[in-house]
Every structure is written in C-alpha cells, then in structure tokens.
Amino acid sequence: MRIIDKVISCPHCGHHQHINIDISCGDQDYYDDCRVCCNPIHMRTHVDAAQHRVELYIDSDDEQVY
Secondary structure, three states: OOEEEEEEEOOOOOOEEEEEEEHHHOOEEEEEEOOOOOOEEEEEEEEEOOOOEEEEEEEOOOOOOO
C-alpha cells in the first residue's frame, strides 16, 4: 500500500485539510465530507505510472447540467 498525504481546500468553504490518497488502487472516484462544513467533496485521482505522477481533481459536484 502506497499512501500520499496532500493538503486540499474545500470547494465549498475554502478550509484547508489533510487527506491521504492510496495510490496502490489505481484510478479512483469517490466522495469525502469536509471536516468543517460537512459538504461532500468529489475527488478523482488518476495514477500515471509511466510519468510517475498522481493527478488529483477536486470539485463540489454541484454544477448543474442542462
């Protein structure tokens, strides 16, 4: 198991918080609640093994699609 520690900002309230990302599972798409405002944070990780990079995408997931 490989864990990376990152600091993110909540897209709802802007509070900074530490998260742990397990990169041994490959690409992931999940939700985690903000520790301050309790709103859901949508997180997507993409593990690029060839470039030795992990890309983390964060959004509030409240965008409306018409």
